[in-house]
Amino acid sequence: MISRRSILRAGTGLAAATTLGAPTILHAQASTLKITTWGGKWGDIMKATVLPAFEKEFKCTVSADQAFPYVPKLQASSKNDPLYDVLQTNSNEQWNCFTEGLVMDKVSVKDVPNVADVYPYAVSDKIVGVTIFTSAIGLGYRTDKGITPPKSWKDLADPKLAGARGSYLIPVNSLGQCHLMMLGKVYGKGLQDLDAAYKALELLKPIKLVDFTGQMEKMLLSAEVNEGVIHDSGVYRYEGDNRQPVDFCSPTEGVVALEQVLSVTPGSKVKQLAYAYMDYMLRPDVQKLLAEAVWYSPANKKVKLAEKYDTKLLTTPEKVATLIQPDWKWYNARKEDIDGRVTKILKS
Amino acid sequence: MSTTPARLSPNRVPFDAGRAAYIGLNLVLLAFLLLPIAIVLVFAFNPMPYISFPPVGISLRWFDKFFSSSDFMNALWLSLWVAGCVLVLAVLIGGACALALARGNLPGRSFLTAFFMSPLMLPAILTGLALFQSYLLVGIGRPVWGLIMAHTLVAVPYVLRTTLAVLHNFDRRIEEAAAVLGASPTRVFFEVTLPLIRPGVFAGGVFAFIVSFDQFPVSLFLVVPKGETLPVVLFNYMKFDLDGAIAAASMVSILLAIAVVLVLERLIGLKAYVKL
Numbered sequence: 001m002i003s004r005r006s007i008l009r010a011g012t013g014l015a016a017a018t019t020l021g022a023p024t025i026l027h028a029q030a031s032t033l034k035i036t037t038w039g040g041k042w043g044d045i046m047k048a049t050v051l052p053a054f055e056k057e058f059k060c061t062v063s064a065d066q067a068f069p070y071v072p073k074l075q076a077s078s079k080n081d082p083l084y085d086v087l088q089t090n091s092n093e094q095w096n097c098f099t100e101g102l103v104m105d106k107v108s109v110k111d112v113p114n115v116a117d118v119y120p121y122a123v124s125d126k127i128v129g130v131t132i133f134t135s136a137i138g139l140g141y142r143t144d145k146g147i148t149p150p151k152s153w154k155d156l157a158d159p160k161l162a163g164a165r166g167s168y169l170i171p172v173n174s175l176g177q178c179h180l181m182m183l184g185k186v187y188g189k190g191l192q193d194l195d196a197a198y199k200a201l202e203l204l205k206p207i208k209l210v211d212f213t214g215q216m217e218k219m220l221l222s223a224e225v226n227e228g229v230i231h232d233s234g235v236y237r238y239e240g241d242n243r244q245p246v247d248f249c250s251p252t253e254g255v256v257a258l259e260q261v262l263s264v265t266p267g268s269k270v271k272q273l274a275y276a277y278m279d280y281m282l283r284p285d286v287q288k289l290l291a292e293a294v295w296y297s298p299a300n301k302k303v304k305l306a307e308k309y310d311t312k313l314l315t316t317p318e319k320v321a322t323l324i325q326p327d328w329k330w331y332n333a334r335k336e337d338i339d340g341r342v343t344k345i346l347k348s
Numbered sequence: 349m350s351t352t353p354a355r356l357s358p359n360r361v362p363f364d365a366g367r368a369a370y371i372g373l374n375l376v377l378l379a380f381l382l383l384p385i386a387i388v389l390v391f392a393f394n395p396m397p398y399i400s401f402p403p404v405g406i407s408l409r410w411f412d413k414f415f416s417s418s419d420f421m422n423a424l425w426l427s428l429w430v431a432g433c434v435l436v437l438a439v440l441i442g443g444a445c446a447l448a449l450a451r452g453n454l455p456g457r458s459f460l461t462a463f464f465m466s467p468l469m470l471p472a473i474l475t476g477l478a479l480f481q482s483y484l485l486v487g488i489g490r491p492v493w494g495l496i497m498a499h500t501l502v503a504v505p506y507v508l509r510t511t512l513a514v515l516h517n518f519d520r521r522i523e524e525a526a527a528v529l530g531a532s533p534t535r536v537f538f539e540v541t542l543p544l545i546r547p548g549v550f551a552g553g554v555f556a557f558i559v560s561f562d563q564f565p566v567s568l569f570l571v572v573p574k575g576e577t578l579p580v581v582l583f584n585y586m587k588f589d590l591d592g593a594i595a596a597a598s599m600v601s602i603l604l605a606i607a608v609v610l611v612l613e614r615l616i617g618l619k620a621y622v623k624l
Contacts, residue, residue, distance in 0.1 A: 043588075
């Protein structure tokens, strides 16, 4: 016979077992997790839905910094008491931080169980931390200006596009840096063939250069450029009621990965919570929500997107195979020389 | 070029090439100053999500987006609050420093003047970074009052300079006359000195307010999540959504600056301000 006393005893035992079995949650109770995250629509969804749900589940507070620049702020803070517990940024900056000892290299399945379900590119040797989403860098173009839709990266050099093609200020923008490496691959021996890339850059002049991808989007929308280097999400999001005469091309030579990466700082006082956040961001439901909101390709293989997203984003092993991941460690080591050289080329 | 007076009608003003050049130059300068504002205005009222000319219509959608965004509104109020505090602090500190430097017969006066003006000579981004590191080093984090102190640091030189300019031409015999007539030093200060240096102090206050309200490089390192000033929010917004909300925010900033000047004009009179 089940008495009130036995129920209470069983309940107490269950509560104790649950508590002992979940030290992470206990640890998280009075904690604040300091992270960086993007702004724009991504930031709106994070603040409205994703982060409050995380806070509720893990009984913690998340302090999400959306104000650039993250890396100099992290560099300026103490390594033992870093400004952030989790750094979200692109892969090139992650490598810089790793080289300086500001973030840790890899995450294990033990710490972040959902890592077991990600595509190989998300944890490849080109990645510090773990990739949660990626975009594909290719060519965006106007569909109403009578230009032939591009198929190859070489099409950007079409003389008809003189003055109406766009890319980025290579020293400050990672898409510009990816474009330069792709020029090495397409016109030379590979991503690291800088001489071929420099020569190819000459072919692209005159070219309009911008700092941010947001500016490139607006230049395409206003037809200030008819074709330009851009990530797929910067074009795909103009659909439905927001439809604009622009489209995206994944060049035959491949698209470059623009990864959104999370890494943990070695001095973080709430590492378990940081790993819990990484794991949470890789959950299929969270991935689906964000992917469909901002047109990012989810890193988790198990995510099932709605058809209109599924057809365009990198959601199958075959499509993921077209992704090219640059070696940012290699690039960052020669960045100063590259910056000087490309500035000289594009100024003349 | 010379003209014979006989050929001129009595009412006709002879052509003055120098005056024409002067007016022309002024018009060019005015256009240079106002054209960016005109472009912002066009962008703010244009319904298109990008800069297009000529505008395709008139819309308030970007103003609506700006005023209905909690991020923008929180940032706007924080910027106004910080700028208001900076105005008061900069006027108090800058005014007191100016009086001490002009009247105090302090040793090393030139050095002290250069010291107080030095925040203007250092790139503001370095000031922000240095303060950020200092705050973290002493373990205070990045509180709002830390941001206010940082803005005050870069705003004080403006008040100092404008107040010193007024004090330079100040006739001290007026104060002496008041003292001879029996006024206490406190009364002399509040009833004689302060009204006379008021244009310089207020002009510096206007500068302090605007410098703080528009401050970006110093704020960049000192703002915290959910506590970002308007220029920082606009900068980050531009990285992801470069639409007319930026122009609407700029128009609001410009109108606020004009409002501050008008309020001060009501308080102290624009003539006194301009005379400086």
